[in-house]
Amino acid sequence: MQNRVVITGVGVVSPLGNTEEAFWNNLKEGVCGIDRITKFELVDGYDVTLAAEVKDFEASKYVEKREVRRLDLFSQYAIYAAKEALINAKLNMDDEDASKVGVIVGSGIGGLGTIETGMRTLIEKGPKRVSPLFIPMVIGNMGAGNVAIYTGAKGICTSIVTACASGTHSIGEAYRALQKGANDVILAGGAEAAITPLGIASFQSLTALSKSQDPKRASIPFDKERNGFVMGEGAGIVVMETLEHATKRGATILAEVVGYGATGDAYHITSPDPEGEGAARAMADAIHEAGIEPSQVDYINAHGTSTEYNDKFETLAIKKVFGADTKVPVSSTKSMTGHLLGAAGAIEVIAVTKALQEGFIPATIGYQVADEACDLDYVPNEGRKVDIEYALSNSLGFGGHNGTILLKKWKGEV
Known part of the structure; x- marks a missing residue:
């Protein structure tokens, strides 16, 4: 018989806020998280000028300041959201069998910002100046890897890359793993940080992004005047548990995954x-x-x-x-x-x-x-x-x- 699976905690880093409360309240109020790009200078050639950037983000809340520079932004977002989710779920890792707590966190692109920085270093300063941490920072699996490292989760640790479906597939595959019972708890979700010069330029060349100058008429799903998506960034992590495990520890259950x-x-x-x-x-x-x-x-x-x-x-x-x-x-x-x-x-x-x-x-x-x-x-x-x-x-x-x-x-x- 398969286990039932529930969600007991959520953590979010988003253009609408970096807490569950802020994110949800802004969604309810219909707040638009889109504005002019500030993460880099919009030089000639950028027809796309709007994005949905994360604001007021402090990775040092959960990562020592000296360690932040060793993590690409997408990993910082993933760690932050995972820590928030654990707090939200009132799940103390010291009380858990770490080998039964897993991580499935995907990213469509991974460390794009670090790739751009590394390439500039290579061109301007030569190969010996490229950081030895370059590869561990950019590879897409390190959202999951770093969440495991920073939470102590030692169960399944994997990463799914299916472009814009990565976060959904990560949660779905966590559901499957928990149904089978190899893990009691899985932190699942996705992280992305692609509002970079190359990220915007490449999606612009693909003609996928809106060129609207009006934040309120840029991301307009199902509207006849829609003309492309608006790049966003951030992370979402949910704490998923077998119903048996959640019930035993007296967790507050937020929803059940049923399909x-x-x-x-x-x-x-x-x-x-x-x-x-x-x-x-x-x-x-x-x-x-x-x-x-x-x-x-x-x-x-x-x-x-x-x-x-x-x-x-x-x-x-x-x-x-x-x-x-x-x-x-x-x-x-x-x-x-x-x-x-x-x-x-x-x-x-x-x-x-x-x-x-x-x-x-x-x-x-x-x-x-x-x-x-x-x-x-x-x-x-x-x-x-x-x-x-x-x-x-x-x-x-x-x-x-x-x-x-x-x-x-x-x-x-x-």
Whole structure:
């Protein structure tokens, strides 16, 4: 018999705040976390000028100042979010069997900022001046590796790289591992820090980013005038436990994970399947695993990137599963946070967890112009107070990686 799996703690670093309370309150209030890029100088050639940057971040809260320089920013974000999640879960590692506490944390890109710095050093000062820590700082698995080091978790320690689905797949694979019982607890999620000169320039060249000069009309999912996503950054980590373990230690349970779908489009390196087939299967698989009907899903946190193709094809995928005339509320919190790439799915699972807890659906802000190809209920501009029992979180990554997590409101049903 498989274990039931619950979420008992959350930690977040985001453009809307670096605590659970700040992040959620700003989501509820419809705060836009997008503004002009400040992390580097916008020289000639940058048509993209907006991003959703993390603000007021102090890695030294959890990492000694002398150690901070040995960590790329994405690892700093991951450690911070993991520490916050453990505190939120009231989980003391000294009371745990460390070999039963695992880490699955993904990153779509890894240490891009360090790569840029290292390349400048190589060109300007020569190969002998490149830092010996360069490789351990940039490789994408070190979000997970550093979380394990800084928390003492010695169970499964792995990293999943599926572009913008990395955080969702990390949480889904943690769910699978906990179901099987090899671990009691897993810290799962994603981290990303790609608001860098090369990060913005490369996505700009791909024509994936919005060139809007107005922060409130830049990330506008499902709006007919959408013209690209806005780069975000940060990390989301959830503490996941077997129900048995959480109950034994008297943990406060925030939500139950009841379904996971992971599929591939096998279609294109950047575009989703135009029929939405893969995304639809991911949602259907998660719903089937939970043993419920699509009509029982009360809310969908969409991938909703604000690109022309994603929003249209995800809308189509939702209709395939829920019916062409579905009234299920669908919102994209990327309208507020921008797109955190490999961390997006993780902070969005946290948003869904809070939505279930409080019975509140965050809005899709900035929505003004309806699109005939996107005709669902996108919860425009104002969130809603409504009881939610089941909610989905979708992530769709470059390469055709689709991930869906299905959460259930916790009602104390042990």
